Amino acid sequence: MLEDFRLIVDLVSILAAAAVGGIIAGLAKQPPLLGYIVGGAIVGPTGLGLIKELVPVETLAQFGAAFLLFALGVEFSFAELKKVQKISLGGGGLQILLTILVTTVISVSVGWVATPQQGVFLGAILSLSSTAVVLKSLMESNETATPHGQVMLGILVVQDLALGFMLAVLPALDRPPAEIGMAVLYAAVKIGLFAIGATITGIWVVPRLLRLLASTESQELFLLGVVTLCLGIALITEHLGLSIEMGAFVAGLMISEAEYADQTLAYVEPIRDVFAALFFAAIGMLIDPRFLWENLDLILGLVSIVFIGKFAIITPLVRLFGYPLQTALIAGLGLAQIGEFSFVLASEGRNLGLVSRRVYLLLLGTTAVTLVVTPFILRLIPSLFNWIESVPSLDRWFQPGDPPLEVSEHVPLEPPIVICGYGRTGQNLATLLAEQNVPVVVVDQSESAIQRLRESGTPYIYGNAVSIPVLTRAGLDRARAMVIALPDAMSTRLCLKHALEISPELDIVVRANQYQDIELLYQLGGSEVVQPEFEASLEMASHLLVKIGLPTVQIQRQVKAIRNSHYMELRPEGTIGESSQNIQAATLGMNRRWYRLSLTSPLLGNSIASANIRTLTGATIVAIQREDGTQINYPNGGTTFNLGDSCLVIGSVEEQTMFDLLTKGEISIPVLPLSVLETFPEAIVEREVS
Known part of the structure; x- marks a missing residue:
């Protein structure tokens, strides 16, 4: 040849x-x-x-x-x-x-x-x-x-x-x-x-x-x-x-x-x-x-x-x-x-x-x-x-407790907006807020980012945004709001979870790097989850619709509806298996466990909101599987617990233990005011997958 x-x-x-x-x-x-x-x-x-x-x-x-x-x-x-x-x-x-x-x-x-x-x-x-x-x-x-x-x-x-x-x-x-x-x-x-x-x-x-x-x-x-x-x-x-x-x-x-x-x-x-x-x-x-x-x-x-x-x-x-x-x-x-x-x-x-x-x-x-x-x-x-987190003797070595490496001299005395991550998104936000004289504190662990913050005079905390001592030093307990714009999904989830441990009522805006993370970030307590690619699509569509003559009010109403639905209309259509796989992938690096509710569990008949699960245990339910095989992915507060349900729960070892005690009735469920329960009416449609 x-x-x-x-x-x-x-x-x-x-x-x-x-x-x-x-x-x-x-x-x-x-x-x-x-x-x-x-x-x-x-x-x-x-x-x-x-x-x-x-x-x-x-x-x-x-x-x-x-x-x-x-x-x-x-x-x-x-x-x-x-x-x-x-x-x-x-x-x-x-x-x-x-x-x-x-x-x-x-x-x-x-x-x-x-x-x-x-x-x-x-x-x-x-x-x-x-x-x-x-x-x-x-x-x-x-x-x-x-x-x-x-x-x-x-x-x-x-x-x-x-x-x-x-x-x-x-x-x-x-x-x-x-x-x-x-x-x-x-x-x-x-x-x-x-x-x-x-x-x-x-x-x-x-x-x-x-x-x-x-x-x-x-x-x-x-x-x-x-x-x-x-x-x-x-x-x-x-x-x-x-x-x-x-x-x-x-x-x-x-x-x-x-x-x-x-x-x-x-x-x-x-x-x-x-x-x-x-x-x-x-x-x-x-x-x-x-x-x-x-x-x-x-x-x-x-x-x-x-x-x-x-x-x-x-x-x-x-x-x-x-x-x-x-x-x-x-x-x-x-x-x-x-x-x-x-x-x-x-x-x-x-x-x-x-x-x-x-x-x-x-x-x-x-x-x-x-x-x-x-x-x-x-x-x-x-x-x-995930396995290490389930072993208490090992987990304590991995708790994000690193102190700040450096704190800027001019940390604002009045309640700031805390920005975690000083990439392009973080820089733009800090600039826009500074133009409106809104006090900010930026948290980042990149030396080059900290150097830019020093040069611009922006208050900063040099450290890991996942670390509880770092977040505490940033003043989360008195912050007006928080923005999480970190580059990876794992750090984003942990930062959100630890921030809410410090300040449970804090208004937190989170950037989702992938659309698969949107629901999980909402479930973990994010007030608003922004997906950059979807937001770019909305802005481009808005511009085009204005150009062809549609009323601005109608366009804004449609954009608001899409955002309120968590971009559901823009997400790729997936099968049941893909939806379940997304949950498995999204929670892969987190301590997760399935719990099957017993016949005597006090959760039966209660909704997630009325059981006050996050406040009592700190854990988060990301999926509920009914006895007939249907699965509710990322259930909302109005979702009720039925006989034969199994719950996929994420949380630390202590939070999992507290949730287990709650399911067994060893922690009592407080009676919530009617105003709280009315926040989650039964009219809310559960995203059930059969």
Whole structure:
């Protein structure tokens, strides 16, 4: 078969295998990248043998890693990198050094390697985590903007940059210390010069180039120019002995500060996804299933050592830099694998004679297994914390009790409006309220956000908005209202719940990042839940309806009705199963439990409002399943309890205990005034799903 035609057949085979594997993984509710890796292993040289030449496919797969990191650079930006600069530079650097040091000491002591240089090489391989797998998993779960997501990406960026040092120093490892020092110095000079050149290019060249491309008004030319820029810088870094992936990431950072960053990302994403699938499939092709099976015990032992060791190094480091224990644990679990760039180091080390073929294959097998296992671990983390919350002896360690790191000098004396989260929404709100001379206090845990608040003179609390001491210091007990505009759903829910524990009657406006969270946030006590995409649709529709001549009063009435219905008309229509799955997904990271009401339960015949459940127990009912199988998702206050009902309740261990006592009649239900009961008339339609 002609070589050119062979490459086409190989590409078609690998993309088809990746597509089939991704589809099967999706049907099995697993991450698609797992299907890509398995698909590559099946058609690779050690599987069915449909693909025999790996070099051309691996070369194309590098484009996948390059485009993945290019898109990361465009999305991440220097501004985002500054938010976690301390943990990324300090924590990431310490993590690499500690991993190399610990690995060298252990491997030399137990005889895994013959020389300290080989131990350093092994430590360098183990110190790298998988940017591609972690980034893909965070994107699929929409967690790239969360605190743990930012921490992990910041550390991964430093690891990727360190690859250039490692590749430069690697050939000198078996030489005298003086030559190793010169190699390190040479690598530092190269990276420093490249950084200076990249900064100059990013400031003076890239914005002008993008404006020139955009002025052609041709999507094809814009895409061609951006791809050329990305791969051109990637080739420069490869020529400097750093890595193609590092150059692509830096190219993305350059574009991230330009005005056409969003347009660039929209054009590149389809290409990125195709080549990323090829990249993960190429990783799968490196796996030798027979070698894995023959050395399964040894490889599983190595995988366990890697996960435990890296977790034990990363978790304390993240905690040391002032992040909550939960964030530290998630980062430790999420980064406790060996990265795809370790393949590059391992291959180079084998060529230099630093490792034997057997050790090389063991490294490949261990790395591949950790990459496959990582998406499962990241998806199991919410369930892990759900279990931890149900164990009182463990739960007390995870209570968000971190004090404020800093409090501004000019906290208003009069009742303020507390804004949690100083992203774009928080900044706009603070500006608008300040123009009306309304006192505000902003709560945020990003150093860059706090610096902007210092410069603007806006009162702030530097700390985790989920922490009860931080919220207390913000003055919730005397606040006029509160706004929650945090980047991730978990922090939003916990912040809302803890705020109402401090001030049960507080008027709280919450931003729902996803429409699936709207009802849960209302159920947890939010006074108003705003969904940005739905609000944009309403504003655009209002403008258009005014233009075509509809009365303004009629438009406002319709918009108000949609908001009062919690955007029900705008939500995608879902099946019963999807509705139930949304509840399961929304409450996944929360302590939840089903309770079946007994024949003698005092709740029978009472409504949720008349039972005064939230005030008496602090728990929240998010679903009621009737005896005939019908289910009421997010029941309102007028929903009554019937014989045979089962209630899905979320709350802390103490709140669950109090609810259990209430269902058994060990806590009496007070008689509420008629005015309260009339707030929830029977005319309210229950959202029953049969």
